[in-house]
Amino acid sequence: MSDSKILVSAPPHIQSELGTKNIMWMVAAALTPAAVASLLFFSWRALVIIGISVFSALLTEALCELMMKRPLTVSDGSAFVTGLLLALTLPPTVPWWIPALGSAFAIAVGKQVFGGLGHNLFNPALIGRAFLVLSWPLLMTTWQWPTSSLSWAGTQMDAVSGATALGLLKEGFFSNNSLSLPYLQMFYGNISGSLGETSGLALLLGAVFLLVYKIIDWRIPLAYLGTVLVLTTLWGQDPLFHLLAGGLILGAFFMATDYVTTPVTSGGRVIFGIGCGLLTALIRRFGGYPEGVCYSILIMNAITPLLDRLTVPKRFGEVKKDG
Amino acid sequence: MFLKTFRKGIHLPGHKGLTSSLPIEILPSPQQVVLPLSQHIGAPAEPLVSVGDQVLLGQKIAEAQGMVSAPLHASVAGKIIAIEPRPHVCGKMVTAIVIENNRTDEWAPEIFPRHLDPERAESDEVREIMKEAGLVGMGGAAFPTHVKYNLSPDQPIDYVILNGAECEPFLTCDHRLMVEKPDRIVFGLRVMLRAAGASKGYIVIEENKPDAIAALNRAVQGYPIEVVPVKAKYPQGEERMIIYAATRRVVPVGALPAAVGVIVNNVATAFALAEFIQSGRPLISRIITVTGNGINQPKNLEVRIGTLLEDVLNYCGGFKGNPGRIILGGPLTGSAQYRLDLPIMKGTSGILVQTEAETPKTAPSVCIRCGKCVDACPFNLLPNFLGLYCEHDQIDKAEAYGVLDCRECGSCAYVCPARRPLTQMFKNTKNKIIAAKRKTS
Ligand code: SF4
């Protein structure tokens, strides 16, 4: 019996199989259906945008880490996910340099400046998107209806090729043209919108996968979606339309659940979700933009440290001290 | 049916199948036993024998010292060949009595059954018996049992709970004991109820041991004792969790279970108490589980206290391949050891041998704030923040966030995807805080 290689270490001596890397790549896998859907509806343009965005994210991560002499973390999957998420929020008509710049900004300013993975305050993909919207508002709001959508939307869409379903609703398009709301087509993703935001079906497939494997906590998406549904119903709007149009599903399941930038306590997560829902509904109703998911989540990211501090759970057996 | 349990915690692969159906075998007594004077929490025992003395089986060879301590008995008959520092599981050298076995197994004259009626015994009498038997908590903590029953009159005890949860993966020694010796366990509990002045006993068992639940259900017929099946979840066997599961009582932080009228003992401790009363045998042997994928023949064994690890491992066919890690106790809270000349002690519940493949050396990385540790901690701590504070030596903040309430169950470190050594950091920080407090007081 040789004892030369026997490891002496502190307990526990077993670990769950789920490591950081596995988690990140599982998130990437969960986004695959949405990526495939974007390919189906917007053809090869989608693939080019996604490819450039992911490549730029990985490259920027590597360059930043080389410059700052930090260990290379390109393979941990987190930059990949950021690049992919950002691409899915872009309109299909953007020129190639938009995803390249957006992802570079997302990684460099949204993540590495803060100290890399685990240290950033804001969701990097959303920082990238916000940067693009502020810098090139026109490019970021030029839409294109999928060719396949002409079958149900008819020729009227020619006139409105520059708007999303949410935008059209805000303008009163559907009611003015006595067009019934295309729920099912919206659910499939056969409408105008950002690459990966349109297909609720594809997104939900991925979301179920993440929920089943307990990669994400159900509290945030439930609170988020629930709040939007309740508020839009109270305001006499169409809740189902709000759910399916725009980036709500992508945001609620994939952005508002980002570990680093959301609270760790269950209480904090519920408040976070409600806050996102409240802001999204308010921006959509009263704001200057038809969409509000991106800014809602960024605003809630900003108060995440506060939420964590306010929702420290009572310890088991903790007794309130007098005074 | 909703099974009783506690909040949070983690689900673990049990790995109990290696040994759960293997009857307890008796390990032939070894050539030598090494009995450290410190087998328990508290002051080391004081030797009553000298080198060269002949001792008989069960003879008291060291006496309890001070308030918290327990005596020690010869686990083989033979000659004292050394009283000297020997390797101890704590990593240091600790004085131990070494006996050369003469293989007669001749019992000391003071070994005789006590004719004690559990329902009539006096509390003082039982406490004396617990002390004379050398009883300590056999679930791992090794706290002297008679001290636990030294109760102040203003803290009446309602319940005595026997811990048969055995929530650590791989271990099956308590399980086998419950299946094979249910009557003795129940007898021990009846005596404990009497000693505590408690009206009701609970035996808490995880539902994944239906044979143990059935055996004890039969054995408790006619006594004020209830067998409580609980969910198989870690750390169900943690003292505060088991109290909550059985009685819904919450022990305040910093207090002992007696504060809510409860005492918890391990099933093996109750068995050892019954052994002493009914057969006169003090605590000279115990049941352990020898298991893991790195051992050739996993077994449940009755071994003499003081048997060296190598003797036990040899009996179990030795290592299968190269051992990666040798753990005394379970994989969540046990201690990793590299020497094989360590003795089995009163609190040793098992030897787990992991293979090299089971001991990957993963480097810890940054916290990704996934919150999995928060969802795991049964004490409702925030291990992610505690980990950051400990890492940066912000001891005040760690204390404010309750690091002293961490019971080192290992759940948070188990689930952490960044492989952060959370439990270890908390243990170190607790030690620092306690050392600093000692200095100032
Ligand atoms: S080791 Fe401590 S902090 Fe971690 S889960 Fe257990 S009690 Fe909580």
Ligand code: SF4
């Ligand atoms: S489990 Fe690990 S990575 Fe996740 S929040 Fe806790 S410490 Fe951070």
